[in-house]
Amino acid sequence: MTWVLWNDRLVKDADIQLSKEDRGYQFGDGIYEVIRVYNGSMFTATEHIDRFYESADKIKIVIPYTKDVFHKMIYDLIEANEVTSGQVYIQITRGATPRQHQFPTNTVEAVLTAYTKELQRPVSEMTNGVSVKTVEDIRWLRCDIKSLNLLGSVLAKQEAYEDGCFEALLHRGDSITEGSSTNMYGIKDGVLYTHPATNLILNGITRRVILACCEEIGLPVVEEPMSLASVFLNEEFFMSSTTSEIIPVIMINGRKLGKGLPGDWTQKLQIAFEAKINQAVYA
Ligand code: PDD
DSSP states (O other): OOEEEEEEEEEEEGOOOOOOTTTTHOOOEEEEEEEEEEETEEHHHHHHHHHHHHHHHHTTTOSSSSSSHHHHHHHHHHHHHOOSSEEEEEEESOOOOSSSSSSOHHHHHHHHEEEEEEEOOOOHHHOOOOOEEEEEEOOSSSSSSBOOOOOOHHHHHHHHHHHOOOOEEEEEEEEEEEEEESSEEEEEEEEEEEEEESSSSSOOOHHHHHHHHHHTOOOOOESSSSETGGGGGGGGGEEETTEEEEEEEETEEEEOOTTTOOOHHHHHHHHHHHHHHHHHHOO
């Protein structure tokens, strides 16, 4: 049987009851997280939970549990579903109330839901690399919040998929920001470039682990926006996320980047990243 977390209770999937006037459903008024599970253990759970609380705080949703209690609730969900290699999706909305744009004035309880699924690592993409399509970044100006409002990302990803690409490479004018659901990195002359963690990107948890790996393997990092016009000057390019880990980008808009193969630094980072997973979940 599959269990779902509904507020503070584990219930059967069929028993969950959500209102048509839930503000998440009507306004995208909520936030979410995705945490990877390897070998039955959450990877970087504390960082994801911290970001969940930060995102909630930024849109003034109060999560009615301490972080420790919340961590335990997610842990219990994973245990109940006996997840081995998979992910947990968690979201909280401002709650259900008669439709009005402004926050409800009465005490409306936030609605928490979380569920798990089995998921294998994207080994083929990580090994062989993927293509991306450049798409103008039309999202809002608070991309640092992991908001349920994902229409800008959905449209970008769809445009990339329709062109046979794995991901959209988003840019605001000439400035590359990130992917529709990933962070983006270029490597040029032995230096890694990635957009700084401002309001224009989500500061990925995977990104943070990667920046620590860069230090370990002696790859200098410059956090500044990359220019779209000179994107082909990069010798290597890759993307990252909780579910993608580190995936080399070998083609942009149908044109090969460098030799059209995963780069050496990217592969070194993949090894360093995998070591971090192993340390955390198999130690
Ligand atoms: N996406 N940028 C955006 C816009 C994202 O949506 C994500 C994550 C990332 C990478 O963040 P992290 O390394 O913490 O996963 C960057 C998740 C996985 C999703 O929407 O499914």
